[in-house]
Amino acid sequence: MTNWLPDLSEGHGPLYQRLADQIETAIASGALAVGDKLPPQRNLAFDIGVTIGTVGRAYTIVRQRGLVSGEVGRGTYVLDKPESRPPEQADPLTTSLAGTRPINAPAGKLRFDSTAAPDVGQGPVLEEIVGRITRDHPGEIASYTRNFPDHWFEAGTRWMSRNGFRPAAADIVPTLGAHAAIISVISAVTSPGDRIAFETLSYSPVSRAAGLVGRRSVLVEMDGEGMIPDDFERVCAQQHPKLVFLMPSAQNPTAGVMSLERRQALADIARTHGVWIVEDDLYGSMVNDGRPLIAEFTPERTFVVSGLSKSVAAGVRGGWVACPPNFANRIRVAHKMVTGGLPFLLAELCARLILTGAAEELRARATAEIGEREALARTLLAGQDFVSLPRLPFLWLKLPDPWLSGTFKQAALEAGVLVDDEDEFKAGRTERTFHRIRIxxxxxxxxxxxxxxxxxxxxxxxxxxxxxDSFA
Known part of the structure:
Protein backbone atom coordinates (compact mmCIF):
# COMPACT_ATOMS: atom_id res chain seq x y z
CA MET A 1 0.00 0.00 0.00
CA THR A 2 1.27 3.48 -0.86
CA ASN A 3 2.05 6.28 1.61
CA TRP A 4 0.85 8.91 -0.87
CA LEU A 5 -1.38 11.66 0.53
CA PRO A 6 -3.02 14.47 -1.46
CA ASP A 7 -2.98 18.18 -0.65
CA LEU A 8 -6.54 19.43 -1.10
CA SER A 9 -5.50 23.05 -0.66
CA GLU A 10 -4.53 22.89 -4.35
CA GLY A 11 -6.88 22.73 -7.29
CA HIS A 12 -10.39 24.00 -7.98
CA GLY A 13 -13.92 22.89 -7.31
CA PRO A 14 -15.44 20.74 -4.55
CA LEU A 15 -13.22 18.58 -2.39
CA TYR A 16 -14.16 15.30 -4.06
CA GLN A 17 -13.26 16.80 -7.47
CA ARG A 18 -9.90 18.08 -6.16
CA LEU A 19 -9.14 14.66 -4.71
CA ALA A 20 -9.99 12.89 -7.97
CA ASP A 21 -7.80 15.34 -9.92
CA GLN A 22 -4.90 14.85 -7.51
CA ILE A 23 -5.14 11.07 -7.85
CA GLU A 24 -5.00 11.46 -11.64
CA THR A 25 -2.02 13.81 -11.40
CA ALA A 26 -0.21 11.39 -9.08
CA ILE A 27 -0.77 8.51 -11.49
CA ALA A 28 0.44 10.57 -14.45
CA SER A 29 3.59 11.69 -12.57
CA GLY A 30 4.40 8.22 -11.26
CA ALA A 31 3.80 9.08 -7.61
CA LEU A 32 1.15 6.38 -7.80
CA ALA A 33 2.56 3.54 -9.88
CA VAL A 34 0.76 0.82 -11.80
CA GLY A 35 -0.47 -1.78 -9.31
CA ASP A 36 -0.31 0.54 -6.29
CA LYS A 37 -3.19 0.16 -3.87
CA LEU A 38 -4.94 3.38 -2.93
CA PRO A 39 -5.49 3.97 0.80
CA PRO A 40 -8.74 2.54 2.19
CA GLN A 41 -11.45 5.16 1.99
CA ARG A 42 -11.96 5.41 5.74
CA ASN A 43 -8.21 5.77 6.41
CA LEU A 44 -7.73 8.43 3.74
CA ALA A 45 -10.74 10.37 4.95
CA PHE A 46 -9.26 10.47 8.47
CA ASP A 47 -5.76 11.40 7.26
CA ILE A 48 -6.85 14.37 5.14
CA GLY A 49 -9.77 15.51 7.28
CA VAL A 50 -12.75 14.90 4.99
CA THR A 51 -15.82 12.69 5.10
CA ILE A 52 -15.73 9.13 3.82
CA GLY A 53 -18.41 10.18 1.35
CA THR A 54 -16.01 12.70 -0.20
CA VAL A 55 -13.38 10.02 -0.71
CA GLY A 56 -15.96 7.60 -2.08
CA ARG A 57 -17.13 10.12 -4.71
CA ALA A 58 -13.52 10.82 -5.73
CA TYR A 59 -12.73 7.11 -6.07
CA THR A 60 -15.85 6.68 -8.22
CA ILE A 61 -14.70 9.46 -10.55
CA VAL A 62 -11.20 8.05 -11.09
CA ARG A 63 -12.69 4.60 -11.63
CA GLN A 64 -15.00 6.09 -14.30
CA ARG A 65 -11.95 7.69 -15.91
CA GLY A 66 -10.39 4.28 -16.33
CA LEU A 67 -7.51 4.99 -13.96
CA VAL A 68 -8.21 2.48 -11.21
CA SER A 69 -10.16 -0.68 -10.54
CA GLY A 70 -11.99 -1.45 -7.34
CA GLU A 71 -12.81 -4.90 -6.01
CA VAL A 72 -14.88 -5.55 -2.92
CA GLY A 73 -12.64 -6.98 -0.21
CA ARG A 74 -9.39 -6.25 -2.08
CA GLY A 75 -9.30 -2.47 -2.43
CA THR A 76 -8.65 0.01 -5.24
CA TYR A 77 -5.61 -0.40 -7.51
CA VAL A 78 -3.97 1.76 -10.20
CA LEU A 79 -4.53 0.27 -13.65
CA ASP A 80 -1.88 -0.33 -16.29
CA LYS A 81 -1.31 2.39 -18.92
CA PRO A 82 -3.99 4.93 -17.98
CA GLU A 83 -4.71 7.25 -20.87
CA SER A 84 -5.81 10.25 -18.85
CA ARG A 85 -3.77 13.41 -18.71
CA PRO A 86 -3.08 15.43 -15.56
CA PRO A 87 -5.49 18.31 -15.02
CA GLU A 88 -4.35 21.85 -15.63
CA GLN A 89 -3.48 23.59 -12.37
CA ALA A 90 -3.66 27.11 -13.81
CA ASP A 91 -6.56 29.39 -12.97
CA PRO A 92 -9.52 28.25 -15.13
CA LEU A 93 -10.09 31.72 -16.59
CA THR A 94 -6.43 32.06 -17.56
CA THR A 95 -6.51 28.63 -19.17
CA SER A 96 -9.70 29.36 -21.07
CA LEU A 97 -8.32 32.62 -22.48
CA ALA A 98 -4.90 31.27 -23.43
CA GLY A 99 -4.14 31.54 -27.12
CA THR A 100 -7.17 33.58 -28.06
CA ARG A 101 -6.88 36.20 -30.78
CA PRO A 102 -6.98 39.92 -29.95
CA ILE A 103 -10.47 41.38 -29.64
CA ASN A 104 -9.56 44.54 -31.49
CA ALA A 105 -7.57 44.35 -34.71
CA PRO A 106 -4.49 46.62 -34.67
CA ALA A 107 -5.05 49.75 -36.70
CA GLY A 108 -4.25 49.39 -40.37
CA LYS A 109 -4.22 45.59 -40.37
CA LEU A 110 -6.33 43.43 -42.65
CA ARG A 111 -8.38 40.99 -40.60
CA PHE A 112 -8.19 37.48 -42.06
CA ASP A 113 -8.82 35.80 -38.68
CA SER A 114 -12.62 35.86 -38.79
CA THR A 115 -15.28 33.98 -40.74
CA ALA A 116 -18.27 36.21 -40.04
CA ALA A 117 -20.67 36.85 -42.91
CA PRO A 118 -19.42 39.46 -45.41
CA ASP A 119 -21.17 42.79 -45.86
CA VAL A 120 -23.69 42.22 -48.64
CA GLY A 121 -26.14 44.99 -47.80
CA GLN A 122 -27.54 43.72 -44.51
CA GLY A 123 -27.86 47.24 -43.05
CA PRO A 124 -31.00 48.44 -44.88
CA VAL A 125 -32.72 45.07 -44.41
CA LEU A 126 -32.07 45.06 -40.68
CA GLU A 127 -33.04 48.71 -40.32
CA GLU A 128 -36.45 48.13 -41.90
CA ILE A 129 -37.24 45.01 -39.81
CA VAL A 130 -36.02 46.54 -36.52
CA GLY A 131 -38.16 49.61 -37.19
CA ARG A 132 -41.26 47.47 -37.60
CA ILE A 133 -40.50 45.52 -34.42
CA THR A 134 -40.13 48.67 -32.32
CA ARG A 135 -43.46 49.93 -33.62
CA ASP A 136 -45.26 46.61 -33.19
CA HIS A 137 -43.86 45.60 -29.78
CA PRO A 138 -42.76 48.63 -27.71
CA GLY A 139 -43.72 46.94 -24.43
CA GLU A 140 -41.79 43.74 -25.08
CA ILE A 141 -38.64 45.67 -26.02
CA ALA A 142 -38.80 47.71 -22.82
CA SER A 143 -39.04 44.65 -20.54
CA TYR A 144 -37.61 41.18 -20.07
CA THR A 145 -38.58 38.42 -22.47
CA ARG A 146 -41.15 36.32 -20.63
CA ASN A 147 -43.01 34.63 -23.48
CA PHE A 148 -41.64 32.83 -26.52
CA PRO A 149 -44.11 33.12 -29.44
CA ASP A 150 -44.64 30.09 -31.66
CA HIS A 151 -43.08 31.70 -34.73
CA TRP A 152 -39.67 31.84 -33.02
CA PHE A 153 -39.64 28.05 -32.99
CA GLU A 154 -41.06 27.82 -36.49
CA ALA A 155 -38.23 30.04 -37.73
CA GLY A 156 -35.67 27.73 -36.12
CA THR A 157 -37.25 24.71 -37.75
CA ARG A 158 -37.20 26.34 -41.16
CA TRP A 159 -33.59 27.51 -40.87
CA MET A 160 -32.20 24.22 -39.62
CA SER A 161 -34.08 21.88 -41.97
CA ARG A 162 -32.02 20.48 -44.80
CA ASN A 163 -31.63 17.19 -46.61
CA GLY A 164 -33.64 14.67 -44.60
CA PHE A 165 -33.36 16.55 -41.30
CA ARG A 166 -36.62 18.24 -40.22
CA PRO A 167 -36.64 19.13 -36.51
CA ALA A 168 -40.02 19.61 -34.85
CA ALA A 169 -40.84 23.08 -33.54
CA ALA A 170 -41.33 21.56 -30.09
CA ASP A 171 -37.67 20.48 -30.10
CA ILE A 172 -36.24 23.91 -31.06
CA VAL A 173 -34.61 26.33 -28.60
CA PRO A 174 -33.76 29.88 -29.81
CA THR A 175 -30.40 31.06 -28.44
CA LEU A 176 -27.99 33.98 -28.40
CA GLY A 177 -25.92 32.56 -31.22
CA ALA A 178 -24.42 29.13 -31.87
CA HIS A 179 -21.71 29.40 -29.20
CA ALA A 180 -24.27 30.08 -26.46
CA ALA A 181 -26.30 27.16 -27.79
CA ILE A 182 -23.36 24.77 -27.46
CA ILE A 183 -22.42 25.89 -23.95
CA SER A 184 -26.06 25.62 -22.88
CA VAL A 185 -26.14 21.99 -24.03
CA ILE A 186 -22.86 21.23 -22.27
CA SER A 187 -24.15 22.83 -19.06
CA ALA A 188 -27.43 20.91 -19.23
CA VAL A 189 -26.27 17.37 -19.97
CA THR A 190 -22.83 17.19 -18.29
CA SER A 191 -21.50 17.95 -14.81
CA PRO A 192 -18.28 19.52 -13.51
CA GLY A 193 -15.43 17.06 -13.96
CA ASP A 194 -17.05 15.29 -16.91
CA ARG A 195 -14.99 14.84 -20.07
CA ILE A 196 -15.90 16.24 -23.46
CA ALA A 197 -14.33 14.77 -26.60
CA PHE A 198 -12.99 17.04 -29.33
CA GLU A 199 -11.09 16.50 -32.53
CA THR A 200 -7.44 17.49 -32.09
CA LEU A 201 -8.19 20.63 -34.09
CA SER A 202 -11.59 22.16 -33.49
CA TYR A 203 -13.50 25.34 -32.71
CA SER A 204 -11.46 25.81 -29.55
CA PRO A 205 -13.59 28.53 -27.85
CA VAL A 206 -15.98 25.69 -27.00
CA SER A 207 -13.29 23.70 -25.18
CA ARG A 208 -12.08 26.85 -23.41
CA ALA A 209 -15.57 27.80 -22.30
CA ALA A 210 -16.21 24.22 -21.20
CA GLY A 211 -13.05 24.34 -19.10
CA LEU A 212 -14.23 27.57 -17.53
CA VAL A 213 -17.34 25.79 -16.22
CA GLY A 214 -15.37 22.82 -14.93
CA ARG A 215 -15.54 20.32 -17.80
CA ARG A 216 -12.44 18.54 -19.05
CA SER A 217 -11.38 18.18 -22.68
CA VAL A 218 -10.07 14.96 -24.17
CA LEU A 219 -8.64 14.88 -27.70
CA VAL A 220 -9.46 12.34 -30.39
CA GLU A 221 -7.22 11.81 -33.40
CA MET A 222 -8.41 13.09 -36.76
CA ASP A 223 -7.59 12.97 -40.45
CA GLY A 224 -8.81 14.89 -43.50
CA GLU A 225 -12.43 13.91 -42.84
CA GLY A 226 -12.37 14.68 -39.13
CA MET A 227 -12.62 12.45 -36.06
CA ILE A 228 -11.31 8.90 -36.56
CA PRO A 229 -13.88 6.34 -35.34
CA ASP A 230 -11.31 3.84 -34.00
CA ASP A 231 -9.72 6.46 -31.80
CA PHE A 232 -13.13 7.71 -30.66
CA GLU A 233 -13.93 4.14 -29.65
CA ARG A 234 -10.66 3.95 -27.69
CA VAL A 235 -11.31 7.25 -25.91
CA CYS A 236 -14.86 6.22 -25.05
CA ALA A 237 -13.68 2.91 -23.60
CA GLN A 238 -10.80 4.38 -21.60
CA GLN A 239 -11.88 7.90 -20.64
CA HIS A 240 -15.68 7.79 -20.74
CA PRO A 241 -16.54 11.20 -22.17
CA LYS A 242 -20.10 12.35 -21.61
CA LEU A 243 -20.31 14.43 -24.82
CA VAL A 244 -18.55 14.80 -28.17
CA PHE A 245 -18.41 17.98 -30.27
CA LEU A 246 -18.37 17.48 -34.05
CA MET A 247 -18.52 19.53 -37.26
CA PRO A 248 -19.09 16.87 -39.93
CA SER A 249 -20.37 19.05 -42.78
CA ALA A 250 -17.45 21.51 -42.95
CA GLN A 251 -14.89 21.17 -40.19
CA ASN A 252 -13.37 24.32 -38.76
CA PRO A 253 -10.44 24.85 -39.39
CA THR A 254 -9.58 21.94 -41.73
CA ALA A 255 -12.50 22.31 -44.20
CA GLY A 256 -12.92 18.53 -44.02
CA VAL A 257 -16.25 16.90 -44.84
CA MET A 258 -17.11 13.53 -43.29
CA SER A 259 -18.16 10.59 -45.41
CA LEU A 260 -21.52 8.95 -44.90
CA GLU A 261 -19.81 5.85 -43.49
CA ARG A 262 -17.87 7.82 -40.90
CA ARG A 263 -20.95 9.68 -39.69
CA GLN A 264 -22.73 6.37 -39.21
CA ALA A 265 -19.72 4.88 -37.39
CA LEU A 266 -19.39 7.79 -34.96
CA ALA A 267 -23.13 7.74 -34.28
CA ASP A 268 -22.98 4.02 -33.51
CA ILE A 269 -20.03 4.43 -31.15
CA ALA A 270 -21.73 7.30 -29.31
CA ARG A 271 -24.88 5.22 -28.89
CA THR A 272 -22.94 2.21 -27.60
CA HIS A 273 -21.10 4.26 -24.98
CA GLY A 274 -23.95 6.60 -24.04
CA VAL A 275 -22.19 9.75 -25.31
CA TRP A 276 -24.19 12.87 -26.14
CA ILE A 277 -23.40 14.54 -29.49
CA VAL A 278 -23.31 18.24 -30.33
CA GLU A 279 -23.38 18.56 -34.12
CA ASP A 280 -22.32 22.05 -35.23
CA ASP A 281 -24.00 22.66 -38.60
CA LEU A 282 -23.17 26.36 -39.04
CA TYR A 283 -21.38 25.78 -42.34
CA GLY A 284 -23.41 22.79 -43.55
CA SER A 285 -26.04 24.66 -45.52
CA MET A 286 -23.44 27.03 -46.95
CA VAL A 287 -21.37 24.32 -48.61
CA ASN A 288 -24.39 22.39 -49.90
CA ASP A 289 -23.35 19.20 -48.13
CA GLY A 290 -25.92 16.65 -49.26
CA ARG A 291 -24.99 13.92 -46.79
CA PRO A 292 -27.33 13.11 -43.88
CA LEU A 293 -26.63 14.82 -40.59
CA ILE A 294 -25.34 12.64 -37.76
CA ALA A 295 -28.62 13.49 -36.02
CA GLU A 296 -30.44 11.41 -38.60
CA PHE A 297 -28.55 8.32 -37.43
CA THR A 298 -28.96 8.92 -33.69
CA PRO A 299 -31.72 11.49 -33.09
CA GLU A 300 -32.20 10.41 -29.48
CA ARG A 301 -28.78 11.77 -28.38
CA THR A 302 -27.80 14.47 -30.90
CA PHE A 303 -28.16 18.23 -30.41
CA VAL A 304 -27.85 20.09 -33.72
CA VAL A 305 -26.70 23.70 -33.54
CA SER A 306 -26.93 26.38 -36.22
CA GLY A 307 -27.23 30.14 -36.58
CA LEU A 308 -26.91 33.24 -38.73
CA SER A 309 -23.37 34.39 -37.97
CA LYS A 310 -21.52 32.91 -40.95
CA SER A 311 -24.09 33.39 -43.69
CA VAL A 312 -26.40 36.28 -42.73
CA ALA A 313 -25.12 38.62 -39.99
CA ALA A 314 -22.96 37.83 -36.98
CA GLY A 315 -24.10 40.87 -35.01
CA VAL A 316 -27.72 39.79 -34.67
CA ARG A 317 -26.68 36.83 -32.47
CA GLY A 318 -29.15 34.41 -34.00
CA GLY A 319 -28.84 30.76 -33.04
CA TRP A 320 -30.91 27.63 -32.42
CA VAL A 321 -30.57 24.16 -30.95
CA ALA A 322 -32.58 21.26 -32.34
CA CYS A 323 -32.83 18.91 -29.36
CA PRO A 324 -33.62 15.23 -28.93
CA PRO A 325 -37.26 14.71 -27.94
CA ASN A 326 -38.21 16.03 -24.48
CA PHE A 327 -34.97 17.99 -23.99
CA ALA A 328 -35.99 21.44 -25.24
CA ASN A 329 -37.19 22.81 -21.91
CA ARG A 330 -34.04 21.62 -20.15
CA ILE A 331 -31.82 23.39 -22.71
CA ARG A 332 -33.99 26.50 -22.65
CA VAL A 333 -33.60 26.78 -18.87
CA ALA A 334 -29.85 26.17 -19.11
CA HIS A 335 -29.54 28.85 -21.79
CA LYS A 336 -31.28 31.36 -19.55
CA MET A 337 -29.01 30.49 -16.64
CA VAL A 338 -25.86 30.70 -18.80
CA THR A 339 -26.67 33.86 -20.77
CA GLY A 340 -29.17 35.75 -18.61
CA GLY A 341 -31.95 35.33 -21.14
CA LEU A 342 -32.87 35.97 -24.75
CA PRO A 343 -33.56 39.63 -25.72
CA PHE A 344 -36.94 40.01 -27.42
CA LEU A 345 -35.59 42.39 -30.05
CA LEU A 346 -32.89 40.03 -31.30
CA ALA A 347 -35.06 36.91 -31.18
CA GLU A 348 -37.90 38.62 -33.05
CA LEU A 349 -35.46 40.10 -35.56
CA CYS A 350 -33.96 36.69 -36.33
CA ALA A 351 -37.38 35.07 -36.64
CA ARG A 352 -38.63 37.75 -39.03
CA LEU A 353 -35.46 37.55 -41.10
CA ILE A 354 -36.17 33.88 -41.69
CA LEU A 355 -39.94 33.90 -42.03
CA THR A 356 -39.96 36.82 -44.49
CA GLY A 357 -37.34 35.14 -46.67
CA ALA A 358 -34.83 37.92 -46.04
CA ALA A 359 -32.36 35.58 -44.33
CA GLU A 360 -32.39 33.17 -47.26
CA GLU A 361 -31.80 36.03 -49.70
CA LEU A 362 -28.93 37.39 -47.60
CA ARG A 363 -27.43 33.91 -47.32
CA ALA A 364 -27.55 33.55 -51.09
CA ARG A 365 -25.76 36.89 -51.50
CA ALA A 366 -23.21 36.08 -48.81
CA THR A 367 -22.34 32.63 -50.14
CA ALA A 368 -22.07 34.02 -53.67
CA GLU A 369 -19.64 36.67 -52.43
CA ILE A 370 -17.70 34.08 -50.45
CA GLY A 371 -17.51 31.94 -53.58
CA GLU A 372 -15.97 34.82 -55.53
CA ARG A 373 -13.45 35.42 -52.77
CA GLU A 374 -12.57 31.74 -52.52
CA ALA A 375 -11.91 31.70 -56.27
CA LEU A 376 -9.58 34.70 -55.89
CA ALA A 377 -7.75 33.01 -53.02
CA ARG A 378 -7.45 29.79 -54.99
CA THR A 379 -5.88 31.66 -57.90
CA LEU A 380 -3.52 33.74 -55.75
CA LEU A 381 -2.32 30.65 -53.85
CA ALA A 382 -1.98 28.39 -56.88
CA GLY A 383 0.76 25.84 -56.32
CA GLN A 384 0.45 25.95 -52.53
CA ASP A 385 -0.93 23.09 -50.44
CA PHE A 386 -4.32 24.10 -49.03
CA VAL A 387 -7.88 22.86 -48.53
CA SER A 388 -10.89 24.99 -49.38
CA LEU A 389 -14.52 24.69 -50.47
CA PRO A 390 -16.23 27.08 -52.91
CA ARG A 391 -18.76 28.53 -50.41
CA LEU A 392 -16.71 28.22 -47.21
CA PRO A 393 -15.30 31.50 -45.80
CA PHE A 394 -11.83 30.17 -44.96
CA LEU A 395 -9.07 27.90 -46.21
CA TRP A 396 -6.54 25.69 -44.44
CA LEU A 397 -3.02 26.32 -45.72
CA LYS A 398 0.00 24.04 -45.28
CA LEU A 399 3.13 26.11 -44.73
CA PRO A 400 6.26 25.27 -46.73
CA ASP A 401 9.53 24.58 -44.93
CA PRO A 402 10.95 26.23 -42.84
CA TRP A 403 7.85 28.12 -41.68
CA LEU A 404 6.31 27.34 -38.30
CA SER A 405 2.68 28.23 -37.74
CA GLY A 406 3.29 30.77 -34.97
CA THR A 407 6.27 32.30 -36.75
CA PHE A 408 4.27 32.77 -39.94
CA LYS A 409 1.42 34.36 -37.98
CA GLN A 410 3.85 36.93 -36.56
CA ALA A 411 5.40 37.57 -39.97
CA ALA A 412 1.93 38.04 -41.45
CA LEU A 413 1.08 40.53 -38.71
CA GLU A 414 4.23 42.50 -39.53
CA ALA A 415 3.11 42.44 -43.17
CA GLY A 416 -0.28 43.88 -42.19
CA VAL A 417 -2.44 40.74 -42.17
CA LEU A 418 -4.04 38.94 -39.20
CA VAL A 419 -4.34 35.17 -39.60
CA ASP A 420 -4.93 32.27 -37.20
CA ASP A 421 -2.14 29.82 -36.44
CA GLU A 422 -2.89 26.19 -35.66
CA ASP A 423 -2.64 26.72 -31.90
CA GLU A 424 -5.82 28.80 -32.05
CA PHE A 425 -7.71 25.60 -32.92
CA LYS A 426 -6.13 23.07 -30.57
CA ALA A 427 -8.84 21.96 -28.17
CA GLY A 428 -6.24 20.85 -25.63
CA ARG A 429 -2.55 20.22 -25.16
CA THR A 430 -1.11 18.03 -27.89
CA GLU A 431 2.32 17.23 -29.28
CA ARG A 432 0.97 17.06 -32.84
CA THR A 433 2.23 19.75 -35.20
CA PHE A 434 0.43 20.53 -38.44
CA HIS A 435 2.42 23.52 -39.78
CA ARG A 436 -0.79 25.13 -41.02
CA ILE A 437 -2.70 28.37 -40.73
CA ARG A 438 -6.32 29.27 -41.33
CA ILE A 439 -7.04 32.19 -43.66
CA ASP A 469 14.63 34.83 -40.89
CA SER A 470 13.31 38.38 -41.08
CA PHE A 471 10.81 37.67 -38.35
CA ALA A 472 12.49 34.95 -36.33
Missing part, protein backbone atom coordinates in the same frame (compact mmCIF):
# COMPACT_ATOMS: atom_id res chain seq x y z
CA UNK A 440 -10.54 33.64 -43.29
CA UNK A 441 -11.46 35.99 -46.12
CA UNK A 442 -15.12 36.85 -45.46
CA UNK A 443 -14.54 39.80 -43.10
CA UNK A 444 -12.37 41.82 -45.48
CA UNK A 445 -14.19 44.97 -46.55
CA UNK A 446 -14.10 44.13 -50.24
CA UNK A 447 -12.51 41.88 -52.83
CA UNK A 448 -9.68 44.36 -53.31
CA UNK A 449 -8.66 43.84 -49.69
CA UNK A 450 -8.86 40.08 -50.25
CA UNK A 451 -6.41 40.39 -53.13
CA UNK A 452 -4.08 42.66 -51.17
CA UNK A 453 -4.10 40.49 -48.07
CA UNK A 454 -3.58 37.14 -49.76
CA UNK A 455 -0.98 38.64 -52.09
CA UNK A 456 0.98 39.73 -49.02
CA UNK A 457 0.72 36.22 -47.59
CA UNK A 458 1.82 34.73 -50.91
CA UNK A 459 4.84 36.99 -50.95
CA UNK A 460 5.83 35.68 -47.52
CA UNK A 461 5.38 32.09 -48.64
CA UNK A 462 7.52 32.67 -51.71
CA UNK A 463 10.28 34.40 -49.74
CA UNK A 464 11.25 31.14 -48.07
CA UNK A 465 14.08 31.42 -45.57
CA UNK A 466 14.55 35.14 -46.20
CA UNK A 467 11.03 35.86 -45.00
CA UNK A 468 11.37 33.42 -42.14
Missing amino acids: GFSSADNRGDVVRGISSLRQLLDSGRLGY
